[in-house]
Amino acid sequence: MLIRLLRSHLRPYHRPLLAVVLFQFVGTMASLYLPSLNADIIDLGVARGDTDYILRTGGWMLLVSLVQIVCSVAAVYLGARTAMAFGRDVRSDVFEQVNRFSAREVARFGAPSLITRNTNDVQQVQMLVLMSCTMLVAAPIISVGGVVMALREDVGLSRLMLVSVPVLAVALGLIIRRTVPGFRLMQTRIDTVNRVLREQITGIRVVRAFVREPYETNRFATANADLTDTALRVGRLQALIFPVVMLVLNVSSVAVLWFGAQRVDADQIQIGALTAFLQYLMQILMAVMMATFMLMVVPRAAVCAERIVEVLDTDSSVVPPARPVTRVEGHGDLELRGVSFQYPGASAPVLRDISFRATPGRTTAIIGSTGAGKTTLLALIPRLVDPTAGAVLVDGVDVRELEPDELWRRIGLVPQRPYLFTGTVASNLRYGNPDATDEELWTALEIAQARDFVAQMPGGLAAPIAQGGTNVSGGQRQRLAIARALVRKPEIYLFDDSFSALDLGTDARLRAALRPVTEDAAVVIVAQRVSTIVDADQIIVLEDGGVVGLGRHEDLLADCPTYAEIVASQQTAEVTA
Template identity: 35%
Template sequence: MIKTLAKNIGEYKKDALLTPFFVTLEVILDIIIPVLMAMIIDQGISAKNQSSIVSIGIALIVCALFALLFGMLSGRYGAIASAGFAKNLRKKMFGNIQEFSFSNIDRFSTSSLVTRLTTDVSNVQNSFQMIIRILVRSPLMFIFSLFMAFQLNRELAMIFLYAIPFLAIGLGLIVKFAHPTFEKVFKIYDRLNQVVQENLQGIRVVKSYVREEHEVTKFKTVSQLIYKTFSKAERIVAFNGPLMQFTMYTCMLLISWIGAQLIVGSTMTTGELMSMFMYVMQILNSLNMMSMVFVMLIISRPSAERIVAVINEESDLTNPSKPMTEIRDGSVEFKDVNFSYSDNEDKLVLTKSSFRIESGQTVGVIGGTGSGKTTLVQLIPRLYDVTSGSVQVGGLDVRNYDIAALRDAVAMVLQNNVLFSGTIKENLRWGNPEATDQELYEACRLAQADEFITKLPNGYDTYIEQGGTNVSGGQKQRLTIARALLKHPKILILDDSTSAVDTKTDALIQQAFLETIPNTTKFIIAQRVSSIEKADQIIVMENGEINGIGTHEELLSSNKIYQEVNQSQVKGFGEANE
């Protein structure tokens, strides 16, 4: 874990190294200051030597100023190093997430990934800054102060050596009981993020069903669970304070008692005792600071483990050693394809699916909810890999292609249409960053989107809110279809992507496809028979199996499921017209 995290310090290694360097210089000066103060008392004040007071005082001021300067520099470089480290961690995680397959993302969940990129990284950032500053300063201060204390009086200095095992046992018990509780806390944070995310994304549904009170209750429940679990963890960690206070005051009382006896016995000067007390404070403060770092490490350790899990996660989908980058054409063939989301052949979502589609053909896919329609088409651009069998595009197994090249040749409009914050033009150019304005207009005309765009106040420069909340469902669908067309793909997949448009607009879109992109293979998943009746082939799905393949006329005469769907829709339209 530490090696994985350390690799992400990257270009901030210099800052990470300068921080402990300046901390060391600051500690050395802090160690010298008590010696100078003892000299002022013994050689200046007690001896009534004015010149010694002035010269030693100047040296004391210089040491204090330089200690302040080195402290400021260590703080500056520490802040740069920790912020840069956090930036690199986020960049590494986010970059790795972009390589994840859908199954990788499902394994973590979206809300958990958000928590890891935010809360977990902040915890690790704070710990890293404390490690390169306080965890360097405190041990150095402890060692140097203890050394100087031994030089002053061995008997008094031994008190600290007896205190260390007591502290070590106490802190070890705190770690043992606190770490598992903090692990639970961050898992509950994932749930809290999920509740907030779902609520904000579905706020219109919440309000339309007047379920605000239910959502507030759900949020309070998770929030209360975080409070209880975090409070439990903090109660365990809180024992650190009393443990340190007890140790510190016990040591000071023993030193005061023994030191007073030594002064009375004339074996120790007043200046030496004062220096000893300063070293006592430095030793105890260093121990206290180390315990604070220790607590922070307890809190951040689960966060670090969660971050490393994302960084080390390897995508289920990888390129072959010598990937093909040229896709010959848009022909598609499924050969005895079985698929399971859990790679368990006892829980297959698709079973023994076989068919061949020639390049340029239009293919309709129809079936009931959960029949496997979306799963079928997601195997073509290799969003998932088959459990067994093979999917071929252009006469070659999709696993032999470079993933980027394959997906660049396949444009897919998913069920959940996603638009990003930005203008309509910026959203459309996701399909082709180099597309000219004329190409944008042409794609929108094909998708029947040009008409409503030109009526908007700013036309193609109209700003789309996050998630496309300021356009209707049908408008969003047409924009995402236009975006897909701009890729000039060899294969175009529409996953129920015209469900929110009227039948007339749907027919115009289908007609435009036939006339303007005849060489593009088109897969159209639809619930309406009218959307696919002109397709070259129609695949009927039922319970993860292909129930029938053929033209509209062939299926009407031979396939019972297709007949029932067609009849129910014709009957429904007839009753609606009456």
């Protein structure tokens, strides 16, 4: 998965990557040439007292060092830009893919995991790309070039590399092998911490209302401790790397000096050549260390790449039409024909053989007990999910054949849990229509019975709204969400239990104000309160996913026991209250 992700998203940057390889090659060869020049200065300049040779060769060393510096800076610069561009592209692709998901796929992954995959996971793979450009490319060049240059200085001492290099590689390999499972577990632990933290922040009012701060604190502490313990285990293993590297480097240096001194005494090698050989050995061991360090980064990046590719490879259950219908005749005629819906792996369908028609100028209400499938039924209309049987038609065209933008343009949805975005009242209302004027916004607010409280807010339309609308009450959120749908001026209004947080007086005034505005549109209302839907043109009664009643309020009281039971239970509750 890692190779596949890198290949697909680094293909547009093949030229900068080739330039990185070229600069790294030139810079590495320059660094390998410096010890040889230093050896010549010692053996041919210092030993003979030839000042001109020292100055001349020293000048070459300065020039080679300058080339090395320029190439290294260029390689790091291009590598960093390429890595950042790679991260940007992957994040963008993941974000776009998640936006195509239906509610089913979002629920499968979970919001905390999707956030982690698009931030932390992408960052880990991005770091791999950066380190590959700065370390992985240079490591093999240094290793091969260092061996060649070391053999050029002295073949006898080169036998020490047959011991030190494998020892370092094996030691680091054993450490890294034990860190791989820890990296995999760390990503899961990060998901858990994000999930718990997100739940606590989102549900802070519930936590405080039930005095559950100690419990939530312990829950977060447990998740945090699990992540910390895993990170510490991996960190302790990583902490062994530097001491092991230094131990091998120092022992190898001592060995080179011990045996090299004997060869110098035997006049088999010059002092300058011994110094150069020692430097080459250090460079080779450092290259091995860089390569093994990359092996430590690769497993974590591979785990992250698997999680990223899993999102990118997941197809939405709501598939865009191959040949979408872009123009339809009609004005908000909605029909459901024998619609059924069943979640994958479920033993029974959520909806069974639902059929009804909602025409412009008429209000269709859906009522039923909790879990009857009301919200799922409403989600089928804007294609948040697709039916497993039957068809949903808008103006005579199956919604699965309509261009998505054309479908959504015709629908104004007020969800069961109204969500407001960070910004202002105006920016949230213009989410329905970016070109709406301030006058249109105030008109929508007045219809939604929200004008008074918005006018009292500091700034009016420019009043700030916190993420999720947490700085306004539940009833105010519902009215702002209704106003947002009104600003859109759609042909089909979908109200998913959108009046539940309103008092009966506000509910009645809002519905009365809606009638003239929606007289040319089809209105579908999901409600729990009978008083909200008593005047509807047709009421659909759901029970266990099936229609058990269809008609007006008076007819259903006489013919539908389920509806009569709902009405009686609510009347009893009102009398008791």
